Amino acid sequence: MKKFLCIALLFLLVGCTAKSNIKPVTRNIAFTAEMTYYNEYYEMSVEILKNGNAKISLTHPEELNGLTFNIKNNSLEGEFNGIKIETGDSFKTAAVNFLYAAFKDENQTVFKNDNRFFTKGKCDGGEYTMYLSGTGLPLKICDSADRFEIIIKNTTIHKEKQP
Numbered sequence: 001m002k003k004f005l006c007i008a009l010l011f012l013l014v015g016c017t018a019k020s021n022i023k024p025v026t027r028n029i030a031f032t033a034e035m036t037y038y039n040e041y042y043e044m045s046v047e048i049l050k051n052g053n054a055k056i057s058l059t060h061p062e063e064l065n066g067l068t069f070n071i072k073n074n075s076l077e078g079e080f081n082g083i084k085i086e087t088g089d090s091f092k093t094a095a096v097n098f099l100y101a102a103f104k105d106e107n108q109t110v111f112k113n114d115n116r117f118f119t120k121g122k123c124d125g126g127e128y129t130m131y132l133s134g135t136g137l138p139l140k141i142c143d144s145a146d147r148f149e150i151i152i153k154n155t156t157i158h159k160e161k162q163p
Contacts, residue, residue: 015095020112024119025136027052031155032059037095037148048103050158056096071100095148097123098157102141112137 016139018084030047043060058064067080069087072112078085087094101123108119117132127144141150 018112020110020117022110022117022136024108024132026106028158029155032153034151035095052104054100069096096130097125098143099150102128
């Protein structure tokens, strides 16, 4: 009976999700990202500023190289080859909205399950999970409906400018 209780307790402990005291790094960073969105593959460079605004520039596929999204206070402005692009409400369900949503909240709760650190959130497009390293750096973002996955690479932290 003791053996059974020990195994049952171990099983429960392994599958538990607990809060972690890791703080996600969501500001003053730049990285490259590989995104699969509805089975289409994209590459981009991303910069998240100290104030939470973001600049996302596509680098692949070649036809979209230079398409840039500037996100400020939940509004998006697109630009391609110097031409401004109206995005309207389409931004709300776009993958870049999930990426922006994952970084805009500085006070996210981090959870740990099976030695994986993550945050969860919602935006107009649905729910998402952002996975983190043990130091709080972002690693991957995916949505609950398996529409997209964003792999984050080459993260750099911008140093604050001294007065």
